[in-house]
Amino acid sequence: MRKKGRVGAGxxxxxxxxxxxxxxxxxxxxxxxxxxxxxEFITEDGDxxxxxxxxPGLYRDGIRAVVTGRIREDLMSAANLGxxxxxxxxxxxxx
Amino acid sequence: xxxxxxxxxxxxVGLLLSLPLTGxxxxxxxxxxxxxxxxxxxxxxxxxxxxxxxxGIHLAYNSVFSKPEALTRFSKSGLSPEELQRLxxxxxxxxxxxxxxxxxxxxxxxxxxxxxxxxxWHMRQIDMPGAWEKAxxxxxxxxxxxxxxxxxxxxxxxxxxxxVQDLANTQFVEGYDFIDDDTHxxxxxxxxxxxxxxxxxxxxxxxGVAGVAYGAQLMPLKVLNRxxxxxLADIAEAITYAADHxxxxxxxxxxxxxxxxxxxxxxAYAHRKGVTLVCAAGNSGRRGVSYPxxxxxxxGVSAVGPDGTLAPYSSYGPQIDLAAPGGDTSKGVMNGVLQxxxxxxxxxxxxxxYFQGTSMAAPHVAGTAALVISLGxxxxxxxxxxxKATARVSAEKNGNEKYGAGLLNAAAAVSFxxxxxxxxxxTLLPGRLKYLLAGLLLAxxxxxxxxEFPLTRKLPRLLFWLxxxxxxxxxxxxxLFPLSGILGHSAGSLARAFPDLDYPLWGRISxxxxxxxxxxxxxxxxxxxxxxxxxSRFALGFTLGLASHLLVDTFLSSVSVAYIPGDFILDKxxxxxxxxxxxxxxxLAGKP
Numbered sequence: 001m002r003k004k005g006r007v008g009a010g011x012x013x014x015x016x017x018x019x020x021x022x023x024x025x026x027x028x029x030x031x032x033x034x035x036x037x038x039x040e041f042i043t044e045d046g047d048x049x050x051x052x053x054x055x056p057g058l059y060r061d062g063i064r065a066v067v068t069g070r071i072r073e074d075l076m077s078a079a080n081l082g083x084x085x086x087x088x089x090x091x092x093x094x095x
Numbered sequence: 096x097x098x099x100x101x102x103x104x105x106x107x108v109g110l111l112l113s114l115p116l117t118g119x120x121x122x123x124x125x126x127x128x129x130x131x132x133x134x135x136x137x138x139x140x141x142x143x144x145x146x147x148x149x150x151g152i153h154l155a156y157n158s159v160f161s162k163p164e165a166l167t168r169f170s171k172s173g174l175s176p177e178e179l180q181r182l183x184x185x186x187x188x189x190x191x192x193x194x195x196x197x198x199x200x201x202x203x204x205x206x207x208x209x210x211x212x213x214x215x216w217h218m219r220q221i222d223m224p225g226a227w228e229k230a231x232x233x234x235x236x237x238x239x240x241x242x243x244x245x246x247x248x249x250x251x252x253x254x255x256x257x258x259v260q261d262l263a264n265t266q267f268v269e270g271y272d273f274i275d276d277d278t279h280x281x282x283x284x285x286x287x288x289x290x291x292x293x294x295x296x297x298x299x300x301x302x303g304v305a306g307v308a309y310g311a312q313l314m315p316l317k318v319l320n321r322x323x324x325x326x327l328a329d330i331a332e333a334i335t336y337a338a339d340h341x342x343x344x345x346x347x348x349x350x351x352x353x354x355x356x357x358x359x360x361x362x363a364y365a366h367r368k369g370v371t372l373v374c375a376a377g378n379s380g381r382r383g384v385s386y387p388x389x390x391x392x393x394x395g396v397s398a399v400g401p402d403g404t405l406a407p408y409s410s411y412g413p414q415i416d417l418a419a420p421g422g423d424t425s426k427g428v429m430n431g432v433l434q435x436x437x438x439x440x441x442x443x444x445x446x447x448x449y450f451q452g453t454s455m456a457a458p459h460v461a462g463t464a465a466l467v468i469s470l471g472x473x474x475x476x477x478x479x480x481x482x483k484a485t486a487r488v489s490a491e492k493n494g495n496e497k498y499g500a501g502l503l504n505a506a507a508a509v510s511f512x513x514x515x516x517x518x519x520x521x522t523l524l525p526g527r528l529k530y531l532l533a534g535l536l537l538a539x540x541x542x543x544x545x546x547e548f549p550l551t552r553k554l555p556r557l558l559f560w561l562x563x564x565x566x567x568x569x570x571x572x573x574x575l576f577p578l579s580g581i582l583g584h585s586a587g588s589l590a591r592a593f594p595d596l597d598y599p600l601w602g603r604i605s606x607x608x609x610x611x612x613x614x615x616x617x618x619x620x621x622x623x624x625x626x627x628x629x630x631s632r633f634a635l636g637f638t639l640g641l642a643s644h645l646l647v648d649t650f651l652s653s654v655s656v657a658y659i660p661g662d663f664i665l666d667k668x669x670x671x672x673x674x675x676x677x678x679x680x681x682x683l684a685g686k687p
Binding site: 081 | 241242284285286289319322323324325326327328330348349350351352353375377378379381385386408410424431436439440448450451452453454455
């Protein structure tokens with residue numbers, strides 16, 4: 001019954017940012033088909049986020065982008081992919 | 096002379112008690128058409144042919160796989176019972192024969208008539224046909240905390256909703272929509288309806304697909320919006336709502352990266368109220384279990400594909416409790432989990448969809464938990480223990496991080512209550528030491544209060560201690576005698592403390608039988624035996640022993656008593672009240 005270890009233990013070092021501060025990340029958008037789809041953002045450092053919000057133009061499988069947004073520690077999701085990154089603005093980059 | 100009569104009556108009662116324990120192993124021996132003869136492994140066919148010729152029977156290999164094991168069978172038609180008996184004895188005496196036994200015809204399992212059931216590989220993977228033979232979850236309420244469920248014809252400013260066709264016969268209790276704050280938690284995403292379908296899709300109704308616990312009632316609780324996102328406060332409130340409104344199982348096919356104190360408190364509250372919580376491990380595909388699956392009060396579920404190995408998307412880690420089918424559509428869409436739901440963000444449509452995810456794995460576990468609960472297991476820790484103990488253990492390296500206790504097996508889980516299979520072997524002292532000490536302590540207290548030791552003669556003294564021991568800790572020393580057959584069974588039942596006989600006789604492992612754990616039997620014994628000289632001492636010892644057993648159950652055990660409503664305080668009052676009453680009875684009856 002008792003469980004050991006921290007939540008997320010073993011994942012690559014994750015740097016939590018204060019709830020209200022924006023962060024800018026460069027990476028690739030990836031679509032997951034779990035039924036209802038989930039969108040993942042994989043950064044150059046190898047960190048993984050679940051993307052929500054922002055302009056629908058960002059939500060295309062495989063595109064490279066620089067995303068500005070913030071981590072929403074107060075949310076959970078059905079896709080359940082990792083920390084939730086709420087997008088404020090993004091800029092697509094050439095592949 | 097009269098004492099002898101009582102001794103005989105006592106023996107008869109003891110025998111009656113032990114009879115149900117002997118099982119009915121021989122039942123149906125005559126219904127078998129064939130007899131299996133297992134020879135020593137790798138016995139050459141010529142040797143087997145020789146034996147067959149010697150006894151004039153036709154021995155056939157059971158299947159192509161039987162040759163190395165030398166497993167054969169023959170038809171017993173035409174043989175009288177006496178002839179068969181002689182033949183079996185002769186065969187058993189052959190040096191090359193390992194054993195013979197009747198080849199029972201096993202009845203084929205019930206298979207639902209839902210036309211798409213064939214495509215639900217995930218139901219067979221967890222052995223649902225075997226489980227449906229015993230339970231369908233009737234009487235259990237399962238809360239689905241998700242995007243809602245497509246369960247009613249309803250229209251609001253946001254859209255038009257309907258009940259999907261294969262939830263037609265499924266029962267619902269009132270839920271709540273925490274997104275719109277109303278009592279219409281309809282699904283506008285598709286995720287929640289799919290999850291609900293796995294738990295309690297209308298089954299054997301001639302349309303669509305099947306669900307695990309189709310007799311259970313669903314409580315729709317909407318906390319995720321149409322994009323499948325929701326906030327911690329709503330999720331925590333939904334958990335509390337479910338616990339307060341009679342849910343016995345909560346399915347949480349959702350999660351996040353960060354633990355939440357609010358949710359942890361809500362889950363601890365639900366757990367205290369006897370709710371079994373089941374959570375999806377997460378779909379990160381990496382080590383690190385999401386929250387709330389990693390919470391100790393939740394059964395964290397990872398996902399496997401049709402081949403039974405961890406699905407590539409499934410999160411894993413030390414907090415995984417169980418694995419269940421979540422599908423793997425990377426190997427073809429039909430390797431997903433198939434249920435009826437609405438189109439994605441389209442509540443007006445009705446579809447059968449193959450989904451994948453730990454979200455799909457969790458409801459298989461939640462449904463199976465409902466099946467186990469419907470058989471009378473109340474305590475969520477007990478439910479979890481049963482699900483884990485009956486799971487198929489993986490031989491894979493690091494298997495416990497990927498699969499926890501193993502892959503869910505619903506048929507084994509609902510069979511767990513069969514005491515003939517899972518009765519714990521009687522142990523010697525350790526487990527019963529506290530009962531024994533309590534019995535001795537109470538006897539000492541009793542003699543102090545009575546200020547005398549009224550057992551001067553040998554026989555009454557022996558009977559007093561036998562009674563005390565039997566009712567408090569059981570006559571554990573009989574385990575030391577290597578007995579077998581009916582004698583062993585009778586001795587085995589004596590080795591148990593009398594109140595614990597409720598388990599083999601009554602078949603429930605999760606809670607105590609209130610009659611066996613009451614002053615009923617002491618009263619009966621005292622009333623019938625008090626007028627005798629020696630046996631009254633047995634009744635006295637028994638009454639004190641039972642009082643001590645109930646005291647230990649009151650203060651040193653967390654097991655609840657069946658049929659007693661409310662929280663565990665009433666159960667404790669029952670045990671304590673009966674213990675004190677028994678002690679008082681013994682005190683009165685002990686007057687010289």
